[in-house]
Amino acid sequence: MKIEPFLLERWMTRHETHVKYDIAESGILPLSTHDLLQFEPEGTRAATLEALLQLPLGYSEACGTVALRSALAATYQLVAADQILVTTGAIEANYLLFQVLLDAGDHVIAPYPAYQQLYSVPRAIGCEVSLWEVGPETDYRYDVDALERLLTPRTKLIVVNTPHNPTGAMLSPADAARVYALAESVGAWVIGDEAYRWLSVPGGDPFAPPAVDMGARGISVGTLSKPYGLPGLRIGWMAGPRDVIERCWGMRDYITLSPGKLNDALACLALRHHDKIVERNRVIITANLAAASAWIESRQDMLSWTAPRGGLLGLLKYNLPVDSLTLADTLATEYSVMLAPGSAFGYEQHLRLGIGQRPDMFARGLAEAGRALDRFRASS
Ligand SMILES: Cc1ncc(COP(=O)(O)O)c(C=O)c1O
Structure with a gap:
């Protein structure tokens, strides 16, 4: 079977292990085994761990x-x-x-x-x-x-x-x-x-x-x-x-x-x-959605979006004379920020933002991306 390259995966693997602020990521902040065990009642936690170790x-x-x-x-x-x-x-x-x-x-x-x-x-x-x-x-x-x-x-x-x-x-x-x-x-x-x-x-x-x-x-x-x-x-x-x-x-x-x-x-x-994890996600999503909305509002002359109605992702539309792959590569290599290029989805002049990551990292990533966008605007 001949298959087209999976454009987003190819792009993500180029940058994801190098950048500090991955705000293109499609998931929610990962949990560790330790985090999962912490959800267990204190009285059964040790037994749960032992059962995993003995499996x-x-x-x-x-x-x-x-x-x-x-x-x-x-x-x-x-x-x-x-x-x-x-x-x-x-x-x-x-x-x-x-x-x-x-x-x-x-x-x-x-x-x-x-x-x-x-x-x-x-x-x-x-x-x-x-x-x-x-x-x-x-x-x-x-x-x-x-x-x-x-x-x-x-x-x-x-x-x-x-x-x-x-x-x-x-x-x-x-x-x-x-x-x-x-x-x-x-x-x-x-x-x-x-x-x-x-x-x-x-x-x-x-x-x-x-x-x-x-x-x-x-x-x-x-x-x-x-x-x-x-x-x-x-x-x-x-x-x-x-x-x-x-x-x-x-x-x-x-x-x-x-x-x-x-x-x-x-x-x-x-x-x-399940319920504890859903609640933990809600806190992360609420913080990041508010930060993203404020950030986009503060750059209305070049950014707009339809905020996600569910899930963790949204497409940002930008109004700058640069193609999305060049912009995303520059963000990753010069500003250590990942925002996925719209071209990977067939849409130019867009970047994909993921709102599932750690809120402090997410806010710093937005700030860095903002610096880069301001530079592109000043030079255009
Ligand atoms: C819509 C959609 N389906 C499926 C997948 C695959 O997810 P996984 O194989 O990690 O469960 C992804 C991952 O990004 C996705 O966004």
Whole structure:
């Protein structure tokens, strides 16, 4: 299979280990094993640690332990543990689903801009991919009328990503129901990439139900990377009809086989403390969203955005005579700040900002980025 380069990943890996202020990062400030243990009641903390230390590191249950799959299933309305496949991040879940559900020539609708996997993998399979725009043309919102115009009797799959990377757009509950009904009307699947589930922003929009809870054509993809601050565990999952789960599992036998055993155990520990983690995220997001809004307001002559309605990401539009890759490279190499170039998402004159990192670092990153933008303005 020939596939286009994953532009954002290529750009991030160039800079992410060198910069001081990574405010392009798509996740929330990571938690450590120590942090997870601190969530445990004092009386059981030592026993929890001991159980982790004593866990024999053999191969794990191929589709994830029953304990983990049961805990994940319980986050949906009518999903049983055997409808969950634990994967190496949401990225593997999406990949398996595309491979299993799609054939060359199928018609797919995917959001754009987007996490590039969502349209590049279907394209690499040989599908005809229609891009459903969520960018400046629609004021960084989902427009279901536009989706309806893209739908054909041949449409095999509609991909939805809400909250949306990179705009922070949300599909409303009513619009999500409409998307599902449209898919059903032509016998298509709906994959809900719900990587940013549980990450609400102050004053943001309500969450639509997960795709799997909408009906038999809905499949949800989730991850502990974003909402739990645990991308290093590489624990994601899909929730869907049993036959789809079986077929994805069958394909996964050839790729990663099973989740890491310790990672599965740490994932169970994290899920037990869902509410505390959500609250911790809320504090970080609230501080950073306020700082970002004030920073953008103070530079209205060159910056604007539609603040995220959910999730951790927003696209900044800038009004300077410099392309986004040059600007982002200059920010990274000369100011030690990472803001992702819009060109990686197909949108010039934009930078992607992530509001999930440590608030003091985030504020310093904004200040440094501001210095750089002021310099570009003065020299233009
Ligand atoms: C929309 C979306 N889906 C999936 C992923 C993959 O996440 P992971 O594999 O870490 O779970 C990402 C990561 O940035 C993402 O933004």
